[in-house]
Amino acid sequence: MNAADAQAARESGFLQIRGLLKRFGGITAVNALDMTVRDGDVHGLIGPNGSGKTTTLNIISGLYRVDGGSITFDGTELVGRPAHAIARLGVARTFQNIRLFAQLGALENVMIGRHVRTRVGFLGAMLPFGAPAREERATREYAYDLLTFVGLERMAGKVARSLPYGDQRRLEIARALASEPRLLLLDEPAAGMNPTETDALVTLLRRIRDRGTTLLLIEHDMNLVMTVCDRITVLNFGQHIAEGTAAEIARNPDVITAYLGGAIDAA
């Protein structure tokens, strides 16, 4: 592939959502949504409460079935695949209401995140030496390195439930990174964090992107969104109302209307 082709592939979208439709009873949560995420970007997904952001993320990661539309990830159709198969394709995520394996250790949580990159099954597990034991050691080391990467190495032996809130969020990120995802979905990663933690998160998100992982994040902290996102998609009532760079979004009249409710004259 030459440089021009690579550029074209990048522009055409790493994650491409077309005509996505999701209803809950009589409510249309996502309504004919089109959206494109480019390879290597930090892509923000913003919008007022109830605009369908989390629903979209849940659909991408296979937790919801859709009522229509398509999602291609690096050329592969995701719609109709179960969540675990989508994870195997290289899509990892965190949750808005943290979903850790609460009673297990921090290190174990990250080791579980490594599931799709490891192989030992029930039979292999019987061998306490040889290849299965080597894989186990490698998994442990990889998980420990990731804990260090997110700054939680001192928490390795702690039960996940006992970690402070901000640490739990970072642990979830480490668990997601353990699968070496090509696309990482983050649902409000800064929620409940203090300004210091949020600053550290910005640095962490950039370092994750620099490792070659594309990020799609939902966030209400506009400061964070404007700082880290290369591109932003704005939703309202399940529909795409704007897409562009932070600067473009900030002066888009539709976005201002959606957020402030009603037209305002440009001052």
Add this chain to the structure above:
Amino acid sequence: MSRRRWLGLAVLLIVLLCVPLVVHSDYLLNVADIAGIYAIAVLGLGILLGFAGQLSLAQAAFFGIGAYASGYMTVHWGWPVLPSMAVATVFSGLIGLGLGWPCLRLSGHYLALATIGFGIITQLVLINWTSVTNGSDGMTGIPPPSIGPFTLATYGQYYYLVLASLALCAYVAWRIKSTRPGRALQAIRENELAASATGIDPTRYKIVAFVLAGAYAGLAGSLLAHSIKFLSPDSYSFDQSVIFLVMLIVGGSGSIGGAVLGAVLLTFLPEALRPLKTSYIMVYGAAVIAMIIFMPRGLAGLLSAALGRDAATAARPLANPAQPAEAKGA
């Protein structure tokens, strides 16, 4: 595991190996055999409930299936005992697959109810399929196992077969728990949604857990069949499933040592309460309630807390000059 734990385990094994050399009471050895057999069934439930978080109240049904399968093969087909036991174990595991598959969409109370239903159906089959099970009259003439020319005729000899089976089952459970498949099971228990978003296929792992639970109970049942040599359907009732569950909870549901301890304790406890005659069940029930209230993490939790405290107090004298040990040294 730490070196200390290995050492403790080795000592425990040696002590257990010596039991028949020291204890000569057939009665006590029989109870010990039963305790070990129950421990295997409880370990299987531990994989399903303790690791994977799936509540089954059908463990006694698989116990019965294993017992009758092994009994039938030896009595009616004249098969040697040990291969029959192996086949009965596999057979029970396959039935576990048959139960696990349709139950996959169920969880919590609904799963528990479905497994209760399966247990009741199994017991009715054992009672009414008289051409195979001999119904309520029970299956008799079940032979003891033999290894080459050597027959395990006494409870003391049988003890070693039970101990070896239990050790194998505990080893398998321990390996699963401390490796990738065991982590996947625990992830499903902790948060199934997050587990699947992590790439774990909950369906596959839950089915394997059902199969293992069935196989463990089947092995335990076949061991029972060739120990007591007589099978009657009322030993494989819903009550027995509840007893297995109580043994696991009292022991500590996620713990391998706990499952074994719970089974052993609650097998010997009724025997110890025998002098109380009919009122024993009241005391037994009260004791179980007390254990669940005062040891929410089971015997395993209590023990690890006690051992942890021991380690802490052992370290303290070095830092505290007021300790007598220090004073003596000075």
